[in-house]
Amino acid sequence: MALSLLKSFLNPSRKCLATKHCKTLSNLIWSQYGNLHNPMYDPEPFQVLYRVISVESFTTEVVKPVKQDISSNRTRPFITFVLGGPGSGKGTQCEKIVETFGFTHLSAGDLLRKEISSNSENGSTILDIIKEGKIVPSEITVKLIQRAIQSSESYKFLIDGFPRSDENRIAFERVIGMEPEVVLFFDCPEEEMVKRVLSRNQGRVDDNIETIKKRLKVFAGSNLPVINYYSGKGKLRKIDAVGTVDEIFEKVHPIFAAYKGAAS
Ligand SMILES: Nc1ncnc2c1ncn2[C@@H]1O[C@H](COP(=O)(O)OP(=O)(O)OP(=O)(O)O)[C@@H](O)[C@H]1O
Ligand SMILES: Nc1ccn([C@@H]2O[C@H](COP(=O)(O)O)[C@@H](O)[C@H]2O)c(=O)n1
Numbered sequence: 001m002a003l004s005l006l007k008s009f010l011n012p013s014r015k016c017l018a019t020k021h022c023k024t025l026s027n028l029i030w031s032q033y034g035n036l037h038n039p040m041y042d043p044e045p046f047q048v049l050y051r052v053i054s055v056e057s058f059t060t061e062v063v064k065p066v067k068q069d070i071s072s073n074r075t076r077p078f079i080t081f082v083l084g085g086p087g088s089g090k091g092t093q094c095e096k097i098v099e100t101f102g103f104t105h106l107s108a109g110d111l112l113r114k115e116i117s118s119n120s121e122n123g124s125t126i127l128d129i130i131k132e133g134k135i136v137p138s139e140i141t142v143k144l145i146q147r148a149i150q151s152s153e154s155y156k157f158l159i160d161g162f163p164r165s166d167e168n169r170i171a172f173e174r175v176i177g178m179e180p181e182v183v184l185f186f187d188c189p190e191e192e193m194v195k196r197v198l199s200r201n202q203g204r205v206d207d208n209i210e211t212i213k214k215r216l217k218v219f220a221g222s223n224l225p226v227i228n229y230y231s232g233k234g235k236l237r238k239i240d241a242v243g244t245v246d247e248i249f250e251k252v253h254p255i256f257a258a259y260k261g262a263a264s
């Protein structure tokens with residue numbers, strides 16, 4: 001598809017971009033913009049194509065990123081959703097995955113908190129919702145995630161604490177136009193989660209017993225259906241989240257090692 005579209009936009013007067021280069025150009029476009037039908041990665045396909053084909057000759061600058069992406073064998077971002085109740089250790093394990101496998105960590109909660117501290121127009125609404133342990137409208141959260149993905153040069157993402165509900169999930173599929181490759185679920189008993197959150201000490205407005213109780217209810221009511229959905233699709237990797245941080249990471253490690261070809 002990319003190749004035929006590309007050929008149809010080739011300017012015949014530019015001989016240097018004849019067919020023998022099409023495959024390389026096509027790879028360049030796929031590696032940088034992903035699926036041409038993808039609304040996020042192909043916002044303006046014709047402009048992208050025009051910009052590329054209007055280059056007089058292949059400079060090393062143009063060819064270089066193609067080589068890098070071909071060698072990594074990636075044509076589309078590799079997305080992992082990281083789910084689990086409050087305090088189950090999502091953020092902690094994401095840090096370890098980043099260190100070992102070089103993913104980019106996007107925590108939906110952190111993006112929302114950043115929005116509050118930047119005094120954006122939605123800041124006070126988000127703050128009120130977080131204090132109540134409820135779920136921020138998907139439109140807001142997905143936009144923040146979209147912006148973070150688009151402004152990153154990475155192609156492998158851990159999206160932590162998202163989707164929190166079916167509504168979150170559907171909004172992501174609609175706006176980003178992709179599904180996760182794998183979904184991690186840190187399964188932790190409530191008692192342990194409460195203990196961890198109450199000793200977190202990071203000054204979060206929702207780290208108090210009243211809000212934690214609400215968050216646990218929201219988790220059971222809205223997040224578990226999402227977890228079941230991905231389980232039904234064979235994408236879920238459930239991890240027993242009791243134990244030391246290193247013991248848990250030992251269970252996480254083989255999951256990403258198995259994806260090394262696709263996600264490295
Ligand atoms: N295996 C573990 N054993 C003991 N404490 C842990 C473990 N993993 C994480 N913690 C601690 O528990 C607290 C919560 O962990 P973390 O912030 O990673 O959870 P989370 O799932 O991201 O929670 P939230 O959804 O509230 O953001 C932190 O203080 C962290 O240091
Ligand atoms: N998809 C999401 C993620 C988070 N929130 C809100 O932020 C709070 C904190 O999230 P953490 O992942 O850092 O625990 C959470 O309780 C929600 O209020 C959200 O609305 N949607």
Ligand SMILES: [Mg+2]
Nearest residue numbers: 090091107109
């Ligand atoms: Mg977290």
